[in-house]
Amino acid sequence: MESAVLVSILLSVIAASTPLLLAGIGELVVERSGVLNLGVEGMMLVGAIAGFAVTYSSGSASLGILAAALGGMAMALVFAFLTLTLQANQVATGLALTIFGIGLAAMMGAGFVGHPVPKLPGLDLPLLSAIPVIGPLVFGQDFLVYFSIAAVIGASWFLYRSHGGLVLRAIGDSHDAAHAIGYPVIRIRYLACLFGGAMSGLAGAYLSLSYTPMWAEDMSAGRGWIALALVVFATWRPGRLLLGAYLFGGITILQFHVQTMGLGIPPQFVSMLPYLATILVLCAISSDATRIRLNAPACLGRPFHAAG
Amino acid sequence: MHLEIIARGERSRTWAYLSPVLAIVLTLVTSAFIFAFLGKDPLAALKVMWIDPVLTKRGFAELFVKAAPLVMIAIGLALGFRANVWNIGAEGQFIMGAIFATGVALYFYEVQNWPVWLAMIPAGILGGALWGAIPAFLKLRFNANEILTSLMLTYVASLILLYLVAGPWKDPDGYGFPQSRMFSDAANSPRLISGTRIHVGVFASLGIVILGWFLLQKSMLGFQLKVLGQAPRAAAFAGFSTRGLTWLSLLVGGGLAGLAGMFEVAGPIGQLTPALPTGYGFTAIIVAFLGRLHPIGILFGGLVLALSYLGGEKAQIALGLPAAVVKINQGILLFYLLACDLFIRYRVKIATGRAA
């Protein structure tokens, strides 16, 4: 295969994987703190329209990206207030947040349908991005792609190397014990939720500013759900999330190439590949039961109330 | 000044009933403000959304037709959620139930007799249960988390549906459009009340509420599930089989979702179409928790949510509100309903000064 084609295929894999990775890494940190927010899809859509609307109105993509993060955080704040302060059920509140977000994003976006914005520019580094193959792949991406990779490294460092990460994991594994030691369970969970919201918002911004620079209702088309599944796939480890997002994105692209080969397989079956592959790989990496238990936050989804 | 939330010694029975009332009042007030902001008469708009849908016999019947699959699926899910089995793929199990039932309906297309319909019932349950069995097997054999597997299998199920209606099961007289032929009358659920779409499935749902109530609240099994969910280790000590309960949760959850799928194709729709999945499986998760995983609560949860859908359609037609406003209202209703449950277990005090 020509290297230009290979580069181009890899570029489309990066594009398909980045929104999953951005939203996934946010949710991973949220879940590590013991909170399950199923509202990723809703936060993503609000981020997508906030980012698009501000970019379109101001002409500044940087402001747009900021607005997307803030939009996602505002949604996450609603979730956190309901589930952490008011102790509402996390699973149902997350689903309700998605319904709310779909409506809110559609209402915010009513005036923005049918307008283009310029695609988020690549941060072309002089000379470096001219290197064959590696250049466009490694040095020609846009800000959000680099940010998604940085977020994986950052989250990995935070969770395993920093004191804050230790506290967060302790809270996720046993909030009662963490509380007894004196860690501020609710405050840390609030912060985690806000981080998750910001990342979902950025995933939305990637959709409406880079992947397909436009706004259309429900444009996330279920990617928030895939991101959620990938956190489980990753067994709550940032490195594996990177792997999972790129595996899923890669097979999504691959299935279109398989379709054009004319193997006589109905396209519906080819389209199943990403889902089936994710299940298969999860089974393979999960069979070692002891390692999974070490990672799954024991308090995931359970409400916490400081006794006394 | 801030809110202080203090745990009650035990669950308040009064608030168990009062909290939904409070939530609905709060929703009505909030919605009224939204309507006023949008330039609609708030009281008239509230009437359109919450009262008009059930003013006629047909409307009242539609409420139950819409709620039936939600309630049926939610009861099955509640079983699993009590045991911490996170089946979020009921949508896929719903689709597979519809597919299996359709298989029977099409295979016996020439048989113009009611046993066809009768045979579709176990087929639907089987289809859903089979699709629920896969996550159960993968969880117990490979330790694979059911959140991921059940969700991914939903996408697979909808692609199987697309394949069948565009390929082998395509209506031969349908100009190539991707849907099965209309079922013969024998394969459609009997309509029970003339002038409405109330079918046997609606009553089956009510039956399952009662059965579920007995099973979850009154039987040893319900107790085992509860213990497993709240204290897995205690359950192990007591000799409850985690494996057995995981199987049971996913088979029953899948089976009921499949049954709901069967009643959907054999009732209001009457054929297999790619438009079958409309998110019942996901909405039912909300219904399960709105009902606090209790069968009677689920029945009410399902009715409230169904009413919000019907009212949303009314609002679009009578008030010219876009679907987005309807969704936002629905989200707010759910937020209030979920948040007000706080009062069952906690007292809220408005305190001044710093918290202790």
Next chain:
Amino acid sequence: MLIKRRTFTKALGAGLAAGALPAFGHQARAADFKAGYVYVGPIGDHGWSYQHDQGRLAADKALGITSTYVEKVPEGADAERVIRELAETGHGIIFTTSFGFMDPTLKVARDYPEVKFEHATGYKRADNVSTYNIRFYEARYIQGVIAGKMSTSGVVGYIGSIPIPEVIMGMNAFILGMRSVNPQGRIKQVFINSWYDPGKEADAAKALLDQGADIIAQHTDSPAPLQVAQERGLKGFGQASDMIKFAPDAQLTSAVDFWDDYYTERTKAAMEGSWASHDVWGGLKSGMLHMAPYANMPDDVKQMAMATEADIRDGKLTIFKGPINAQDGSAKVAAGEVLDDGAIAGMDWLAQGVEGDLPK
């Protein structure tokens, strides 16, 4: 004969003639008359439902009425309730704008004989149920001609949604047009198995371009594939609306759904009591299908495209006329034979030059 059904222009003529003798021709009635529209998607999809809503707005404006719409109506059990609700609340004419609304529309129509129903893209009619659709394939043929002239690789990437006759006849018309100028032309097709997913549409476009296609055609509604073509400095065709804003250097033309006049005329006929059930499959000639301005192509190609468009409009060019070979090279339509509308509407075979499979 290409147009065996009653043509749209004829129907319009009948409507206008009857309009001279209105049955209930009071001005006061116009304000009371209500039209209802049922959409499968959100009007914010900027595609299928959005274009129908544009038609609705135009009709409202022309007739001085306000209409009702319900968006995001699932095609399953909910559709019947929504349509019934519209009939129940005094809507004189109801447009149901997706194939999946066919049986629910007929069911409700039986109970409301005085209400007029218009179902888009279906094939079941009744005394008070009309059907209407656009011959999108006419635009595909013109696009094929343009692609035949413009493609250097001779390979067009074609993004399909779901393999239905609508999509298949479009692909076949496209390859017939393409091969009329480049006998070696080929289509590589991909189905995304979804009506609506801008991201996947973009992914599919990229995959097809990586497979050697240099022009993108789409039977999905979002401008995402065109944006990909724009980014790569290649060309493509829009769908549903004029998408030139999204791809100023890439869009060659676009097949624009234009419902404005149809909705105006049919609503007017219902208001005046001259409405009669019919089946309209309108194309370029009826004005239901527009070609967006030809752009980003040399003048000779533009001339050729315009000539092709004129020939189709005047009936000089018949698209599905033999000899047409099937995908495997066997004769499908004999020389001189012309497919009738029934054969076109149910098309389930791919013509020679289209690569890839259809589910059987």
